Amino acid sequence: MKFSRRGILKVSALGIMVAGLLPRVAFAARNTLRSMRTGVQPNGKTRVVIETSLRPSYSIVYGENSFTVKLSNTAANDSAEKKMATGTLVKGLTQSQNGESLNIVVSTTRSIAEIPKSGIMVLEPNGDNEYRLVLDFVAGTVSKGAVTSATAKNASDTVKKNEKKRIIVIDAGHGGKDPGCIGKGGTKEKDIVLSVAKKLQSQLQLAGFTVYLTRSGDKYLKLQERASIGEQRRADLFLSIHANANPSRSMKGFSIYTLSEKASDEEAQKLADAENAADKIDVSGFESFSKDIRIALSSLQQHAVAEMSQEYASDCAKSFKRAGIEQQPGAAVRHAPLAVLRSTVPGALIECGHLSNAAEEKLLKTSAHQDKLVAAIVRSVKNYDFDV
Numbered sequence: 089m090k091f092s093r094r095g096i097l098k099v100s101a102l103g104i105m106v107a108g109l110l111p112r113v114a115f116a117a118r119n120t121l122r123s124m125r126t127g128v129q130p131n132g133k134t135r136v137v138i139e140t141s142l143r144p145s146y147s148i149v150y151g152e153n154s155f156t157v158k159l160s161n162t163a164a165n166d167s168a169e170k171k172m173a174t175g176t177l178v179k180g181l182t183q184s185q186n187g188e189s190l191n192i193v194v195s196t197t198r199s200i201a202e203i204p205k206s207g208i209m210v211l212e213p214n215g216d217n218e219y220r221l222v223l224d225f226v227a228g229t230v231s232k233g234a235v236t237s238a239t240a241k242n243a244s245d246t247v248k249k250n251e252k253k254r255i256i257v258i259d260a261g262h263g264g265k266d267p268g269c270i271g272k273g274g275t276k277e278k279d280i281v282l283s284v285a286k287k288l289q290s291q292l293q294l295a296g297f298t299v300y301l302t303r304s305g306d307k308y309l310k311l312q313e314r315a316s317i318g319e320q321r322r323a324d325l326f327l328s329i330h331a332n333a334n335p336s337r338s339m340k341g342f343s344i345y346t347l348s349e350k351a352s353d354e355e356a357q358k359l360a361d362a363e364n365a366a367d368k369i370d371v372s373g374f375e376s377f378s379k380d381i382r383i384a385l386s387s388l389q390q391h392a393v394a395e396m397s398q399e400y401a402s403d404c405a406k407s408f409k410r411a412g413i414e415q416q417p418g419a420a421v422r423h424a425p426l427a428v429l430r431s432t433v434p435g436a437l438i439e440c441g442h443l444s445n446a447a448e449e450k451l452l453k454t455s456a457h458q459d460k461l462v463a464a465i466v467r468s469v470k471n472y473d474f475d476v
């Protein structure tokens with residue numbers, strides 16, 4: 089069983105444990121309204137947020153100066169918190185039970201345009217919130233009685249059919265005042281990985297993916313900022329690109345890391361210490377991150393993200409080996425508490441090779457070898473089961 093970022097559970101050979109923990113909750117249990125609130129978006133849109141205990145199945149029926157959000161299999165809750173912001177198009181939010189369904193009538197100061205799909209989101213629970221149905225809309229006209237509807241399942245089916253573009257965030261490690269490791273020949277990790285990241289971006293774009301870089305220039309970013317870009321972009325996969333160094337100059341080869349609380353071996357722990365130390369360069373202290381980034385992952389989500397990351401990483405390692413890229417002795421995929429991977433986005437940190445090894449330093453500088461690395465990563469991304 090797998091747990092995608094969109095919260096759909098899917099059976100796979102791996103996750104029997106998760107199946108045991110969550111017995112068909114989305115189908116059997118009754119949803120409950122938790123809270124309702126309104127707000128103004130920076131682009132002048134009005135936002136309505138309806139928070140529920142479970143993933144909502146909803147439809148929207150438009151009326152004159154109002155619309156009704158019908159939540160199926162949901163109980164009314166008179167003590168649900170209601171917060172109304174000023175300056176919105178919303179006059180009132182009222183709930184009424186209609187059989188199994190809960191109707192939430194949103195009365196508006198003017199008639200509103202039918203809310204497009206892009207204006208409707210279902211957000212996963214995070215630290216302070218449960219599921220949230222988010223509706224962003226503007227004033228306009230709509231044919232009375234028009235209906236927008238989606239259930240969790242139907243919505244993701246639509247995504248699968250119509251929206252082939254998956255979002256990949258590529259993180260070129262280090263940057264700016266943090267050079268990363270430096271080869272004997274003076275090659276800086278930050279430069280090599282940026283070059284690989286940019287090549288990877290264009291190749292993945294050619295393959296039909298939407299790709300964002302955490303940095304496109306020689307810029308220092310904190311590890312948590314990098315992870316938060318993955319969240320903000322709602323990435324399906326997060327790849328952090330690095331090159332390694334080892335006290336033993338004979339050590340060479342690639343290795344791939346996924347996030348875990350405990351390192352899989354001593355080498356993995358050292359690697360995590362070295363990569364996590366990037367943050368110590370900036371002593372300005374903790375910046376405040378937006379609420380959505382400070383994610384309190386449930387153990388179920390942690391398990392699911394770890395499993396998806398593991399799947400990707402082992403596939404990526406296979407792809408590297410198939411391309412004839414030398415592997416560091418030991419396990420090809422290792423686990424370590426890497427700060428840059430701490431998010432709800434499945435992903436991996438790829439150590440492309442060792443700059444501390446003279447031969448590999450030379451190799452990593454060549455465009456041909458970078459292309460080889462990029463081709464191997466592209467293949468692994470194409471093979472990855474994005475699991476809508």
Ligand SMILES: [Zn+2]
Pocket residue numbers: 261262268269277330331363
């Ligand atoms: Zn690094």
